[in-house]
Amino acid sequence: MPNDASPPTERAPHVQLGQHPAATHLLVHLSDTHFLAEAAPLYGSVDTDSTVVRALAQIDRLGLRPDALVFTGDIADRGQPDAYRRIRALVDTAATRWGSAVVWVMGNHDDRAAFRADLLGRPAEGKAVSTGPNTPPAPVDSSVTVNGLRLIALDTSVPGYHHGELTDAQLGWLARQLQEPAPHGTILALHHPPIASPIGLMTVLELREQHRLARVVAGSDIRSILGGHLHYGTHGLFAGIPVSVAAATCYTMDLTAPHRQLTGVNGGQSLHLVHVYAPSTGGGIVHSQVPIGDFTTVTHLDAALLARIEALSPAGRLDAFSRQR
Numbered sequence: 136m137p138n139d140a141s142p143p144t145e146r147a148p149h150v151q152l153g154q155h156p157a158a159t160h161l162l163v164h165l166s167d168t169h170f171l172a173e174a175a176p177l178y179g180s181v182d183t184d185s186t187v188v189r190a191l192a193q194i195d196r197l198g199l200r201p202d203a204l205v206f207t208g209d210i211a212d213r214g215q216p217d218a219y220r221r222i223r224a225l226v227d228t229a230a231t232r233w234g235s236a237v238v239w240v241m242g243n244h245d246d247r248a249a250f251r252a253d254l255l256g257r258p259a260e261g262k263a264v265s266t267g268p269n270t271p272p273a274p275v276d277s278s279v280t281v282n283g284l285r286l287i288a289l290d291t292s293v294p295g296y297h298h299g300e301l302t303d304a305q306l307g308w309l310a311r312q313l314q315e316p317a318p319h320g321t322i323l324a325l326h327h328p329p330i331a332s333p334i335g336l337m338t339v340l341e342l343r344e345q346h347r348l349a350r351v352v353a354g355s356d357i358r359s360i361l362g363g364h365l366h367y368g369t370h371g372l373f374a375g376i377p378v379s380v381a382a383a384t385c386y387t388m389d390l391t392a393p394h395r396q397l398t399g400v401n402g403g404q405s406l407h408l409v410h411v412y413a414p415s416t417g418g419g420i421v422h423s424q425v426p427i428g429d430f431t432t433v434t435h436l437d438a439a440l441l442a443r444i445e446a447l448s449p450a451g452r453l454d455a456f457s458r459q460r
Contacts, residue, residue: 150445152452155418159319160284162409163194163235164422166207166326166363167383169244170218177212177385181401186384187222190406190427191229200233202281205409207363207381208242208292208326210254219253236281241290242326242363243297243340247272271295274305283318284411285356289325291342299327299342299364306351316356320414323352328362328380330371334388336397337365349374359409359420368405368424379422381407404428 149157165187169177174184194201204226211218230237239254241247251257251272274290289309291299313321327342329349342348352360353374360378367390368382382405392398404427412418444452 152445155412156416158410158418158421159413160202160282160409160411161199162286162322162411163201163204164207164361164379164381164407164409165190165204165384166381167209167242167366167385168206168222169209169212169383169385170215170222171212172215172217174221181386183212183385184221184225186404186427187225190384190404191225193425193427194406195229195232201235202284203236203238203286204230205238205286205322205324205361206240207324207361208240209244209363209383210239210242210250211246212244212385214244214246214249216249216253219249223254223256236279236286238277238279238286238288238324240288240324240326240363241275241292243292243299245292247275247290247292247294250275274302276305276308278312280317285312285317285319285321287312287321287323289323291325291327297340299325299340300344301342301348306347310351313351313355313357319411320356320358322359322361322409322411322420323357323376324361326362326364328364328369328371328378329360329373330362330369330378330380332365332369333390334365334397335395337388340364345373352376358411358414359422361407361409366399367403368407370422377420377422379407379409381405382424384427 168183168187170183171177177183210222226237241250271294276290277288279286291301293300329342329345332338357376360373360376362378362380365380366383366388369380371378382403384404386399386401387403389398389400405424406427408423408425410421444456447455
């Protein structure tokens with residue numbers, strides 16, 4: 136974990152080496168942490184806490200301060216208050232050090248009441264519809280703007296089920312949020328990604344009636360949709376908007392498992408770095424999948440070499456670094 140006693144690393148001055156200026160925003164996208172109470176191992180073997188600790192340490196090693204950390208659902212495996220409090224303590228420590236906003240998104244394993252109280256630290260809210268004492272709490276939707284970039288969290292969970300849905304009220308709220316474009320556009324984060332899956336069983340648990348969401352987001356200032364739920368990294372397109380799904384930090388699905396089988400493995404955990412570029416530069420948004428863990432170094436170029444390349448003219452850089460020797 137990052138050491139709170141040491142000061143944050145300052146960004147080095149940017150020297151533009153290629154066609155695109157530096158990114159305006161850096162987001163860290165993680166998903167499906169599936170914490171259990173008292174740090175119990177998931178399925179008796181997966182240490183969910185240590186993977187998140189390692190992920191945060193890798194981000195800290197990067198030496199940059201993310202504008203926001205976005206967690207796209209299934210924060211706790213069983214919606215237990217202790218699980219929420221524990222991951223909140225881990226993430227808040229790092230986010231405070233970096234000066235990063237934190238966006239938490241509800242998943243199908245999460246509990247809305249505990250999510251609000253123990254993760255978000257908010258008082259309990261009213262029922263979605265006043266039909267009786269067993270009516271579930273209202274969805275946990277939110278919108279925050281970070282340095283001109285709007286981050287919207289949309290709760291696709293259905294209490295008591297694992298598939299995803301959106302109510303008319305939620306879609307109306309989203310439409311009102313999108314009426315006025317944000318200076319740097321909008322990132323929409325939800326748990327159930329609105330794209331197809333090659334795993335047959337996962338399609339039973341997909342976001343239902345996706346066409347209703349498509350009508351709201353098409354033509355809006357949403358520049359990317361972040362999702363989770365699938366437990367493997369993937370990308371797609373929805374209503375003309377790029378969709379990026381982060382693989383889980385707990386365990387991942389083996390897409391090479393025998394046909395018609397669903398196999399989760401303790402490996403392949405990763406996080407995503409989301410670099411957001413100014414629309415005027417044509418850089419768009421770049422999603423980069425980063426494996427979590429320590430691996431054997433096979434090649435390494437240090438900062439001193441980069442400084443020497445930066446000091447050269449554009450033609451000198453090509454000759455020094457691009458020319459094949």
